Amino acid sequence: MLQGFVRVALAVTVVVLAVVPDTVVTAITRSLGTEATCPPRDTRVTTPYPITGYWVIPRPDRCVTQRLVEAVHGVGGDTIITFGARILPAEVDGDGRVTGDLAGDFAGCVENGKPCYRAALEAAPGRTIGRVYTYLTTERFGDAVLRCPGLDRRIESGGRTYYRLMLGGACDAGRHDLLLIAADGDGVGNLLAEAAAYGMRVFPGLPVPPRDPGKPWLPDLAHLPALNELTARVLADYRQRYATSAALGGVYQSFELAMRDRADDDAIIALYAAQHEVVAAAMPGTKIMVSPFWDARRGRGFPVEQVGKGFADIAGTRAGAPMAIAIQDGRGVGKVPVYGADEVDVSVGPRLAPMVGERTHRQAYHGSTRDYVAEAARHVEPGVELWVNVEVFEPTQVAGECGRANPFPLRGRATKSRVDEQVAAVGGNATKIIAYGWDPFLTCRSDDATPSLSDDLAAGWRQPIIADARWTGAGITVEGYRLGGGDLRFTYQARGAGTRTVTVPQQRHAPRTGNADRVPGGLESAWAPFAPGDLDPARPWITITATDGAGHTSTGGYAFDGGTPAAGRVGS
Numbered sequence: 001m002l003q004g005f006v007r008v009a010l011a012v013t014v015v016v017l018a019v020v021p022d023t024v025v026t027a028i029t030r031s032l033g034t035e036a037t038c039p040p041r042d043t044r045v046t047t048p049y050p051i052t053g054y055w056v057i058p059r060p061d062r063c064v065t066q067r068l069v070e071a072v073h074g075v076g077g078d079t080i081i082t083f084g085a086r087i088l089p090a091e092v093d094g095d096g097r098v099t100g101d102l103a104g105d106f107a108g109c110v111e112n113g114k115p116c117y118r119a120a121l122e123a124a125p126g127r128t129i130g131r132v133y134t135y136l137t138t139e140r141f142g143d144a145v146l147r148c149p150g151l152d153r154r155i156e157s158g159g160r161t162y163y164r165l166m167l168g169g170a171c172d173a174g175r176h177d178l179l180l181i182a183a184d185g186d187g188v189g190n191l192l193a194e195a196a197a198y199g200m201r202v203f204p205g206l207p208v209p210p211r212d213p214g215k216p217w218l219p220d221l222a223h224l225p226a227l228n229e230l231t232a233r234v235l236a237d238y239r240q241r242y243a244t245s246a247a248l249g250g251v252y253q254s255f256e257l258a259m260r261d262r263a264d265d266d267a268i269i270a271l272y273a274a275q276h277e278v279v280a281a282a283m284p285g286t287k288i289m290v291s292p293f294w295d296a297r298r299g300r301g302f303p304v305e306q307v308g309k310g311f312a313d314i315a316g317t318r319a320g321a322p323m324a325i326a327i328q329d330g331r332g333v334g335k336v337p338v339y340g341a342d343e344v345d346v347s348v349g350p351r352l353a354p355m356v357g358e359r360t361h362r363q364a365y366h367g368s369t370r371d372y373v374a375e376a377a378r379h380v381e382p383g384v385e386l387w388v389n390v391e392v393f394e395p396t397q398v399a400g401e402c403g404r405a406n407p408f409p410l411r412g413r414a415t416k417s418r419v420d421e422q423v424a425a426v427g428g429n430a431t432k433i434i435a436y437g438w439d440p441f442l443t444c445r446s447d448d449a450t451p452s453l454s455d456d457l458a459a460g461w462r463q464p465i466i467a468d469a470r471w472t473g474a475g476i477t478v479e480g481y482r483l484g485g486g487d488l489r490f491t492y493q494a495r496g497a498g499t500r501t502v503t504v505p506q507q508r509h510a511p512r513t514g515n516a517d518r519v520p521g522g523l524e525s526a527w528a529p530f531a532p533g534d535l536d537p538a539r540p541w542i543t544i545t546a547t548d549g550a551g552h553t554s555t556g557g558y559a560f561d562g563g564t565p566a567a568g569r570v571g572s
Contacts, residue, residue: 038063043198046074047458050423050465050481051390053079053434054442058138060185062193069194072438075457077200079434080191081289084205084254085137087179087227092117092132098180102134105182108158116155116164120178123151124166131177133167133226135207139188141181144237147171160184167229177226192247201249203289204238206279207231208254209271218267219255228278235282250287250324251279259292259310259327259376260302272317280319288321290314291389291436293328294372295335296365297356303366307375315384324385326434327376329369331422332391332411337361338369338421340559342541351394351412370425377429388430390422392453393441402444413444416456417555420465424558427467427523428479464546466558467523475507475529476544476560484548485509488528492562493539504528535562 054072059065072080090106091099096117098106111119121129140161146152148171155162161183168176188204195202209219209227235251242248253275257268276288292314295301314325330336334355337348344362347353356364373388380386394412397403404411423433435442442454451459466480478488483506491501508527526546535542540563547553 038066041066041197042070043073045076047461048076049457049461050076050427051392051419051433051435051457052076053081053387053432055081055083055435055437056191057439058082058187058191060138060187060190062190065187065190066194068438069191069198069200071443071454073198073200075454075461079201079203079249079432080195081203081252081434082188082191082205084208084252085135086208086210087133087135087223087230088210089223090132090134090180096121098132098134102136102182105136105184106134106162106180108160109155109162109164109180109182110157111153111155111164116162116180117178119153120151120164120166123153124176127173128175129166129178130175131223131226133177133179133223135179135181135230137181137183137188138185139204140183140186141234141237142241144240145233147233147236151176165230165233167226169225169229179226179230192242192245196245196247200247202247203250203252203287204248205252205254206275207234212267219271221267221270224271224274228274231275231278232282235279235286239283250289250322251283253288253290257292257314258302259294259314260306261309262313266313269313269317272314273319276317276321277319280321284321286321287324288318289324289326289387291326291328293333293335294330296330296337296367296372297335298364298366301335301366304371304375307372308379311376311379315381318383320383322383322385324387324432325376326387326389326432327373328389328436329373329391329422329426331369331418332393332395332414332436334395336367336369336372337365338418338425340541340543340557341370341561342543342559351396355395368425369422373426373429385431386429387432387434388426390419390426390433390435392419392422392435392437400446402440402446402450404440404444411441413446414441414453416453416460419453419457420463420555424465424467424480424556427465427481460552460555462548462550462552464548464552464554466544466546466554469544469558469560471562472527474531475504475527476542476562477525477527478544478546478558479523479525480546480558481524482548482552483509483524483526483546484550484552485526486547486549486551488526488530489545489547490530490532491543491545491557492532492541493536494532494534495536497534500532500534502530502532504530532562537563 093099096115109116151166153164163181165179166176191202207230210223212218212220331338334352339361345360392414397410397412401412403413443452445452464482466478468479487503487505489503494500506526506528510525542560542562543557545554545557
């Protein structure tokens with residue numbers, strides 16, 4: 001899901017975030033050479049939603065970046081993630097110019113009238129150049145990437161910044177690989193400067209390796225030495241320029257893998273182990289974020305039972321560094337469904353049918369998002385946090401719907417109620433909920449009169465979301481977001497009497513305290529007395545919806561198995 005963007009140029013509660021002093025922001029900005037006159041910042045969080053982090057595409061324009069960060073911050077975002085650029089093997093012609101798809105991007109890499117390849121040869125007489133690599137990125141680097149005096153150079157040409165780096169393990173080595181970097185603006189630097197102003201964190205993507213030519217879903221480990229040296233230099237630059245900025249929250253491992261039982265010699269695990277060791281050595285204590293995926297489709301995916309092994313394999317690559325495993329929930333690509341426990345034998349919805357056919361959830365999938373996330377939560381270990389990356393899009397587009405057209409495949413627009421379901425399915429276990437991705441899925445509009453998804457989240461941010469429920473004495477405790485001390489409505493099947501609905505005022509409401517042992521900051525909890533004596537044991541599901549004190553009601557119901565209340569009651 002995420003790899004396709006690696007090369008893209010790339011009033012109930014008020015959340016108050018610490019803001020870095022303007023003097024620090026100005027210092028960072030000046031050091032990046034991106035000072036600009038932009039409108040005054042609005043650092044209020046006006047419509048906080050439970051998703052607190054988003055992938056974004058870095059912009060070279062400082063004021064555009066400010067508006068982007070401000071929009072994310074306004075709906076409660078405190079974290080921004082970017083993809084890393086890919087290091088690619090390259091060829092040069094007889095004149096020393098880069099050939100192939102990136103020839104135009106590196107045509108301006110000229111020093112004293114000579115292409116950078118020839119200039120590198122002349123700067124290192126008597127030495128040989130082995131492989132040539134290119135790296136097209138949206139960030140400028142400082143002097144820390146220029147490790148070898150005389151060999152490594154920064155070149156300003158044609159409005160672009162180029163870097164000529166000799167990779168050889170040691171500056172006096174007889175053989176080097178040549179890495180040519182083209183930076184089209186400093187989108188990553190802009191994000192860090194703006195994030196500092198809004199009290200937010202950025203996770204820049206680590207450099208990405210080339211794909212295996214024969215198996216493009218795997219990295220080509222033959223290029224691991226060059227990748228690791230580039231990674232070390234980039235992190236040395238981060239350490240030098242951002243050491244005093246709280247905006248650098250960590251780094252993001254952009255190469256994806258499936259969270260499942262993997263072979264002992266798995267190439268992606270080998271990549272993770274090697275590159276994460278570089279991170280741990282270059283910037284001790286830096287958090288490494290990874291975002292694996294899973295596939296619950298029968299016949300193509302893997303069962304819930306494989307999650308534990310997959311989680312452990314990924315956590316084992318962190319080299320002692322703190323790690324956040326932000327699992328993609330799978331709903332956006334149709335690989336994992338979001339459904340209530342009462343809907344196992346209900347047909348999949350129309351947005352999933354193109355992916356798995358006209359079948360029931362049980363027939364099409366091994367389990368739901370809730371099942372998979374709950375299993376992952378059982379394997380969390382010290383030093384590792386479980387985040388969940390909810391996919392805020394649909395597997396395919398329908399006529400007239402906005403979404404993503406490039407890169408392929410097409411993706412459609414999700415609804416606020418659908419995203420509420422995703423948040424409800426993971427909120428009881430996730431330390432943090434993030435989403436892929438802000439652009440275009442939160443910002444696109446089908447037409448001028450249709451609000452974007454971010455507009456819908458902002459308009460409905462007060463609507464409660466129930467993430468969990470349990471019997472507590474002679475009533476039911478629910479946990480979730482924006483519960484707000486209103487009512488709980490219970491709908492169930494009564495023996496011989498059909499459907500009944502009972503609305504009960506909340507008698508206890510604990511804002512952001514319940515579940516605090518598992519989730520920092522916790523979820524709100526609410527309790528209402530309810531113990532039906534006529535629940536049909538053949539249909540034991542109790543559907544719960546919540547209304548807060550201001551009258552805002554949840555967009556969907558939470559299905560609770562009320563069939564065995566005695567076993568679950570723990571006192572009042």
